[in-house]
Amino acid sequence: MKTIKLIVVGFGTIGKGVAEVLLMKRKYVEEKYGASLLVVAVCEYNGTLVNPEGLDIDSALEYAQKGKLKDHPDWKPIKSLDAIKEIDADIVLELTPGDIKTGEPGLSHITTALESGKNVVTSNKSPLAIKFHELTGLAKRKGLVLGYEATVGGAIPIINLYRDNLEINKVNSIYGILNGTSNFILTKMFEEDVALDTALKEAQELGIAERDPTYDINGVDTAVKLVILANSIMDKRISYKDICVTGIKEVTSDSLELAKKHGYAIKLIGDVVNMEVSPRLIPLNHPLNVSGTLNAIMLDTDIAGTLTLVGHGAGKIQTASSVFSDIMDIVRSKK
Amino acid sequence: MKIDMILRVRDVPGMLINALGPVSGHGGNIISVTHSRAEKDIVSVHVSFKVNDESSLELIKNALEAQKIRVAEIKVEGRKYYLKKALSFVLIGHVIDSDIQDTIDRINKVGLVSGLEVVMPSPDVKSSVLMEAEIDEKHYTKLIKVVSDICSEKDFLLIRSL
Numbered sequence: 001m002k003t004i005k006l007i008v009v010g011f012g013t014i015g016k017g018v019a020e021v022l023l024m025k026r027k028y029v030e031e032k033y034g035a036s037l038l039v040v041a042v043c044e045y046n047g048t049l050v051n052p053e054g055l056d057i058d059s060a061l062e063y064a065q066k067g068k069l070k071d072h073p074d075w076k077p078i079k080s081l082d083a084i085k086e087i088d089a090d091i092v093l094e095l096t097p098g099d100i101k102t103g104e105p106g107l108s109h110i111t112t113a114l115e116s117g118k119n120v121v122t123s124n125k126s127p128l129a130i131k132f133h134e135l136t137g138l139a140k141r142k143g144l145v146l147g148y149e150a151t152v153g154g155a156i157p158i159i160n161l162y163r164d165n166l167e168i169n170k171v172n173s174i175y176g177i178l179n180g181t182s183n184f185i186l187t188k189m190f191e192e193d194v195a196l197d198t199a200l201k202e203a204q205e206l207g208i209a210e211r212d213p214t215y216d217i218n219g220v221d222t223a224v225k226l227v228i229l230a231n232s233i234m235d236k237r238i239s240y241k242d243i244c245v246t247g248i249k250e251v252t253s254d255s256l257e258l259a260k261k262h263g264y265a266i267k268l269i270g271d272v273v274n275m276e277v278s279p280r281l282i283p284l285n286h287p288l289n290v291s292g293t294l295n296a297i298m299l300d301t302d303i304a305g306t307l308t309l310v311g312h313g314a315g316k317i318q319t320a321s322s323v324f325s326d327i328m329d330i331v332r333s334k335k
Numbered sequence: 336m337k338i339d340m341i342l343r344v345r346d347v348p349g350m351l352i353n354a355l356g357p358v359s360g361h362g363g364n365i366i367s368v369t370h371s372r373a374e375k376d377i378v379s380v381h382v383s384f385k386v387n388d389e390s391s392l393e394l395i396k397n398a399l400e401a402q403k404i405r406v407a408e409i410k411v412e413g414r415k416y417y418l419k420k421a422l423s424f425v426l427i428g429h430v431i432d433s434d435i436q437d438t439i440d441r442i443n444k445v446g447l448v449s450g451l452e453v454v455m456p457s458p459d460v461k462s463s464v465l466m467e468a469e470i471d472e473k474h475y476t477k478l479i480k481v482v483s484d485i486c487s488e489k490d491f492l493l494i495r496s497l
Contacts, residue, residue: 175497250492254454255425255463259494261452262423262465266494281423281496288497 001034004331005089007041007118009080009109010096011064014123014150015042017316018093018323019057025324035331041087043080044069045105050076050087080105084112091119091330093323098126100215100224100240107131114138114146121326123150123319129224129240132231145333147326148232152225153178153295155318156311160325162233162299169301171234174272178225180293180313181209181216182248182268186279187291190256190265196248208293208314218247219268219277226270226277233299234272246278265289338363338392339410342380342399346372350404351380357398358384362391379407392416415447420472422446423465424482428491430464431455438485445478446470 008015022037029035038054049055051074063072084092092113098106106124113120120139122128128135128148139146149159153176162171177183181203188199200217203209215221223243230236248268259266264281267288271277282288287308290296295313300306312318340358344350351370358365363384370380386392392411399406409416430438431453439448450467470478479495486493 246492250427250461251494252427252461252463254456255427255465255494258425258452258454258463258465262467264423264496266425269497271497279492279494281425281494286497 001030001036002334003036003038004091004327004334005038005040006327007043007084007087007089007092007113008039009043009084009092009094010124011042011044011060011069012095012097013316014095014319014323015093016061016064017320018095019061021317021320021324023057029328029331033328033331035334037327037331040089041083042069043078043083045080046070046077048076048078048080048083049074050078050083052088081108081112084109084118085116089118090334091121091327093327094120094122094124094127095323096124098124100126100129100220103127103130107135110135110146111138114142114144117142117144119145119147119330121145121147121150121323121330123148123323125151125224125228128231129227132228132239133237136232145326145330147323147329148228149325150319150322152228153297153309153322154180154311154313154315155321156295156297156309156313157322157325158229158297158309159232160329161309166299166301166304166307169303171299171301172273173300174229174233174270174297175288176222176226176229176270176297177267177288177290177295178222178270178297178313179216179219179268180295181213182219182222183290183295183313184208184293185217186248186251186256186266186268189251189253190260191291193253193257195253196251217249219245220247222268222270222277226272226275229270229297230272230275236272238275242275244274244276244278246276248279251279260284336386336388336392337366337412338382338384338386338416339408339413340382340384340395340406341408342382343405343407344378344380346376346378351378353402354380354399354404355382357395357402358382361394361398362386363395420470420475421449422468422470422475422478423496424468425494426464426466426486426491427494428461428486428489430462430489430491432458433489433491435464438489441481441485442466442468442478445474445481 042049103126107127185199269280296310298308366383446468455462
């Protein structure tokens, strides 16, 4: 049996979700691919769990759940960058939240992992939105994989779908609902005729919106994902600053009522061709008119025609599905 | 219905006959033809004719364009005719107080505002306005630009259709 060693960087919501799915699917991977997925390190901002023979995931989750990862017997005061550099592994899973202005700490994590000869799978969109071509170029030069399926659309497998199945197509346009929080708010305003603040408060109470929802509401989160789609699928060379961004903050419940009366919904749409994120009117029967926290991505291509993918844009297990889409690519290719 | 069409054709022998062919060929009953040579090498031809319906007019227009004859203007029963590409959009802001007549007039220079619905909760609260405009499809991008410029200038949020 071949062994695939993993370093998990970031053991927050996504990191724990990936660990849970690993526990659920480990046996499947062993039986189908003869590959054992071994987590040799879990890095947090203040130290690292290390075990070259493979960490006990259940126990790591248990300690993390109590917020006492530091008390775990495998805990060492090793910084994440040192762990990435020095610990022997095949794949670094970079699952930290990113700072959109600097891309850190993910940018350094990804660069260090690739420089030290390790494949990278990430759910962190900020480093890719800032340095997409630099990072993909570095991976290519090193002959390594940089998987970033989980950065856009949660569980929707848009990046790998295009790479594996649609490459022959020229993509003319991409429109997407790429932020679950703003879609939940607009849906709530549309269906229940409530003001944005009320809908946002409910989203926060349900744990859909973060305590600081600024990036969701002002369109930044959508713009960051749009950059990744534009660069990876439409072969553009753009970064976040090239996108014209208008959020949903000024959208009134009156405007939604008017839209409904005339057969439209209002959705926050990322538009790759016009490099724009803005609230748009879409007909009620349009494939992009998805409700709640759902995401949807619509591609117009020259051969396949129009394709629309709909799925959960967030959630730890759903995002882990996309992380595993990239991990399995590496598992399949490893002799 | 009575159609007035202004065509712009190159000033070479046979072009006028070519231009009139599609009109009669698709059921147009020609009432009058006048032409002027005000510009060098270009003849402006005003054709008045009658057709039974809009689809006949479309056939004539498409046939002319296929022959590279520029259709500069079409009037149906004296009113400007559009290809009826419709654009719906919502404006949020102090739309009424920011000279709504000016907003409509500027849009009408490119297209035609054909519908308008306003929700204005109170004078000090931003109003929401849904507008529908009809536009010759060739001028669609221009209309988007005009509306976007108005919104930047008057501080409106523009929500346009996809």
